[in-house]
Amino acid sequence: MLFDAHCHLDFDSFDADREAVFERAHAAGVSRFMVPGTTRERWKAVLALGERADVVVALGLHPYFIARHGADDLEALEEVVAHGEGLVGIGECGVDARFEATLERQWELFEAQLQLAKQYRLPAIIHCVHADDQVAKRLKQLDLPARGLIHAFGGSPQQARRFLDLGYLLGVGGAITYDRAKRLHRALRAIPGDGFVLETDSPDMPLAGRQGQRNEPAHLDETLARVALLRGQDPGTVAANAWDNTHRLFRLEVASP
Ligand SMILES: [Zn+2]
Numbered sequence: 001m002l003f004d005a006h007c008h009l010d011f012d013s014f015d016a017d018r019e020a021v022f023e024r025a026h027a028a029g030v031s032r033f034m035v036p037g038t039t040r041e042r043w044k045a046v047l048a049l050g051e052r053a054d055v056v057v058a059l060g061l062h063p064y065f066i067a068r069h070g071a072d073d074l075e076a077l078e079e080v081v082a083h084g085e086g087l088v089g090i091g092e093c094g095v096d097a098r099f100e101a102t103l104e105r106q107w108e109l110f111e112a113q114l115q116l117a118k119q120y121r122l123p124a125i126i127h128c129v130h131a132d133d134q135v136a137k138r139l140k141q142l143d144l145p146a147r148g149l150i151h152a153f154g155g156s157p158q159q160a161r162r163f164l165d166l167g168y169l170l171g172v173g174g175a176i177t178y179d180r181a182k183r184l185h186r187a188l189r190a191i192p193g194d195g196f197v198l199e200t201d202s203p204d205m206p207l208a209g210r211q212g213q214r215n216e217p218a219h220l221d222e223t224l225a226r227v228a229l230l231r232g233q234d235p236g237t238v239a240a241n242a243w244d245n246t247h248r249l250f251r252l253e254v255a256s257p
Helices: 018-027 040-049 063-068 073-083 100-119 132-142 157-165 182-190 217-231 235-249
Strands: 002-004 030-035 055-059 087-096 124-129 148-151 169-172 196-198
Touching: 002 196, 002 217, 002 235, 018 030, 018 217, 030 217, 040 055, 040 073, 055 073, 063 087, 063 100, 073 087, 073 100, 087 100, 087 132, 087 148, 100 124, 100 132, 124 132, 132 148, 132 157, 157 169, 157 182, 169 235, 182 217, 196 217, 196 235, 217 235
Parallel strands: 002 030, 030 055, 055 087, 087 124, 124 148, 148 169, 169 196
Antiparallel strands: none
16 A cells, blocks of 8 residues: 655646546555645646545645746635645645745745644645755744655755654655665665655656656555665565555544555
């Protein structure tokens, strides 16, 4: 049983075959999915997916789409969060330091969403690229009651430790499948069994050998196999840990799927 803790199944690239994508995932043992929000215009599609029994959703404003976020989008987010039933988190939110020109605005939006996570006691789903130290510092100060997920963690073993010590979980995805990701492999080996979730970030983050292709949740079993190998553990143990961790993170009942 696998839980894809982060996949954008609302994206247009799944419009033509979304049902088949779900079917392939289930056939590969991936039976639950968390779909985060990215832009306000897509929230409706995210919420619609949340109607499915096998999908849970979060809403947020993703830093990658900074140019698309309007002045009133934060207010709209708070409105949905305040009235919305069934959101398991706030996100995807965060900072991506590759886009330096918008960094200040990214931090503003991120900060506002972290405040929402604090106020509504929801876990934050955090996109954090080349900004691990600054983000960890801010999370420490904020002391969010429901903590959250460092999605697609890509930092060092020390940075992993810092997030774990703050009570955050680390998202492990396709990046781990690349042989060159030595630092990430070292970080992964040092993460305790209760410190990570598995995710694909579909349609992004293709696995090694699948570059240029659309990613989909059915491929999560390949990530599992690689994680198990790197950690020297049995895949069943890794899957069970990740399954429990994802349920704990999003405060879901551990039910058989
Ligand atoms: Zn994402």
